[in-house]
Amino acid sequence: MTFEQMAALHARSFDGAPRPWTGAEFRSILEGAGTWLVSVEGGLAVGRCTLDEAELLTLAVSPEFRRRGLGRRLLTLHEAEAQAREAKTLYLEVSVRNHAALALYRSHGYREAGRRTGYYAQADGGRTDALVMARNPGATTPKV
Numbered sequence: 001m002t003f004e005q006m007a008a009l010h011a012r013s014f015d016g017a018p019r020p021w022t023g024a025e026f027r028s029i030l031e032g033a034g035t036w037l038v039s040v041e042g043g044l045a046v047g048r049c050t051l052d053e054a055e056l057l058t059l060a061v062s063p064e065f066r067r068r069g070l071g072r073r074l075l076t077l078h079e080a081e082a083q084a085r086e087a088k089t090l091y092l093e094v095s096v097r098n099h100a101a102l103a104l105y106r107s108h109g110y111r112e113a114g115r116r117t118g119y120y121a122q123a124d125g126g127r128t129d130a131l132v133m134a135r136n137p138g139a140t141t142p143k144v
């Protein structure tokens with residue numbers, strides 16, 4: 001997948017808010033230290049590991065591919081890569097309004113570890129809070 005294809009998929013998935021990443025941003029992030037991409041047709045995830053902490057930087061499934069298990073598969077692939085890099089704790093940020101993603105993350109063992117007030121810009125110009133979620137080292141990954 002090219003950086004421009006990643007950006008196009010990201011734009012379709014996020015529908016403007018938060019602002020999708022450009023191809024140049026995908027390139028810059030993926031050329032940075034400790035980052036990786038996992039992808040399937042219709043979806044991608046980008047992760048980063050720093051020492052023993054991993055972070056899910058983005059997860060996107062194109063609307064026409066949703067509810068078929070791709071998000072769960074991408075998250076599982078991301079977790080496997082984080083584990084291979086010896087991450088002990090996995091973090092991510094998600095809007096308090098993103099019920100689909102929250103359900104996915106909770107089912108993978110992520111729990112609320114903090115809250116960033118007004119973190120995300122919304123399409124209507126307002127702001128919404130982000131939850132910081134962490135996955136305990138002992139959490140199990142659902143089978144896909």
Ligand SMILES: CC(C)(COP(=O)(O)OP(=O)(O)OC[C@H]1O[C@@H](n2cnc3c(N)ncnc32)[C@H](O)[C@@H]1OP(=O)(O)O)[C@@H](O)C(=O)NCCC(=O)NCCS
Pocket residue numbers: 013014059060061062065066067068069070071072073093094095098099100101103104107
């Ligand atoms: C969140 C997202 C990645 C889920 O992708 P997906 O491929 O549709 O997810 P899956 O089919 O693997 O579903 C996994 C679980 O997520 C939850 N889920 C997914 N879509 C849901 C919805 N519309 N409503 C409620 N729960 C939902 C369910 O718990 C589901 O498990 P189930 O199918 O056993 O009920 C996708 O909706 C997306 O790309 N959204 C826009 C971008 C985004 O919000 N990314 C996350 C930012 S932190």
